Amino acid sequence: MKFIIYGAGALGSLFAALLSRKHDVLIVGREKHIEAIEKNGLIVEGITSGVFHPETRWDGSQYDLIILTTKAYDTSQATKEARKKFGEIPFLSLQNGLKNEEKIAKIAGEKNVIGGITNHGVTFLEYGRIKHAGYGETVIGEMDGRVSDRIRKIAKAFNEAGIKTMVSEKIKEEIWRKAIINSAINGLTSILKCKNGELIKYKNLVKEICDEGSMVARKEGFTIENAFEKTMEVIERTADNYSSMLQDIMKGKKTEVEEINGEIAKVANKHGIKACYNIVLTKMIKEMENVGTQVGLLVIKSRRGP
Ligand code: PAF
Numbered sequence: 421m422k423f424i425i426y427g428a429g430a431l432g433s434l435f436a437a438l439l440s441r442k443h444d445v446l447i448v449g450r451e452k453h454i455e456a457i458e459k460n461g462l463i464v465e466g467i468t469s470g471v472f473h474p475e476t477r478w479d480g481s482q483y484d485l486i487i488l489t490t491k492a493y494d495t496s497q498a499t500k501e502a503r504k505k506f507g508e509i510p511f512l513s514l515q516n517g518l519k520n521e522e523k524i525a526k527i528a529g530e531k532n533v534i535g536g537i538t539n540h541g542v543t544f545l546e547y548g549r550i551k552h553a554g555y556g557e558t559v560i561g562e563m564d565g566r567v568s569d570r571i572r573k574i575a576k577a578f579n580e581a582g583i584k585t586m587v588s589e590k591i592k593e594e595i596w597r598k599a600i601i602n603s604a605i606n607g608l609t610s611i612l613k614c615k616n617g618e619l620i621k622y623k624n625l626v627k628e629i630c631d632e633g634s635m636v637a638r639k640e641g642f643t644i645e646n647a648f649e650k651t652m653e654v655i656e657r658t659a660d661n662y663s664s665m666l667q668d669i670m671k672g673k674k675t676e677v678e679e680i681n682g683e684i685a686k687v688a689n690k691h692g693i694k695a696c697y698n699i700v701l702t703k704m705i706k707e708m709e710n711v712g713t714q715v716g717l718l719v720i721k722s723r724r725g726p
Pocket of ligand 1: 601602658
């Protein structure tokens with residue numbers, strides 16, 4: 421198959437690398453990242469290691485799927501740009517946050533949106549270089565629950581490239597589960613400034629945040645079973661990763677807290693309840709963004725060589 425990875429940061433670059441083993445992949449991202457890939461290849465370290473060579477310039481040919489991996493606050497803008505450039509191709513969102521599919525559908529039309537989640541842990545080391553720090557499964561699904569031919573084809577293509585992928589008939593539930601996982605892991609690691617694995621010491625807090633998110637999801641009609649157990653599993657598998665939110669904070673960048681914890685708090689509010697953990701996490705992390713915390717950047721840049 422022919423895939424466009426649109427908005428390649430850490431996770432998008434990992435997908436570009438893995439998919440390029442078996443498929444045609446065009447990677448679209450920040451110019452400095454693309455230039456580094458053109459110069460040295462896309463360098464992946466960690467549990468996947470190698471130098472990969474996805475296409476970096478579009479040759480005008482038709483692609484099958486745009487995999488959107490931008491930050492959630494950029495979804496609408498990125499969808500508009502990608503659609504203008506590449507025409508009417510379906511989008512698969514592998515982003516964090518709750519509203520991406522709705523935003524894409526508004527621009528590209530409902531039939532051109534596929535939902536997805538992935539639990540890989542990936543750290544952006546520098547332009548052209550990422551670290552695959554933890555395995556996780558990927559789940560994709562049609563928004564209306566049908567198991568369509570295109571969904572089967574995409575899952576097969578991902579699995580062939582070594583990306584363990586399942587098809588779900590309840591992708592909206594999976595997206596909620598992922599948002600709850602992120603609300604606990606990304607929220608807490610950002611405040612505590614630690615790798616995901618450190619959260620094993622904060623099980624009680626993780627559980628309370630997961631319970632709160634599950635309660636809000638239930639109000640929306642989604643039963644999220646075992647959110648805490650699933651979150652602990654992701655923590656263990658991505659123990660060596662810095663969550664994407666903490667990576668953003670360490671770089672002084674805007675985070676996805678509004679689209680994750682903020683959105684859970686908003687939905688709770690709509691149902692007349694207060695999601696206290698999510699409210700506090702959102703407020704604290706927004707404040708940290710304003711302060712522009714730069715600590716820890718050197719820790720994240722693992723050194724090359726001995
Ligand atoms: O956003 C992230 O960092 C990731 O979704 C995950 C799975 C929590 C791993 O760090």
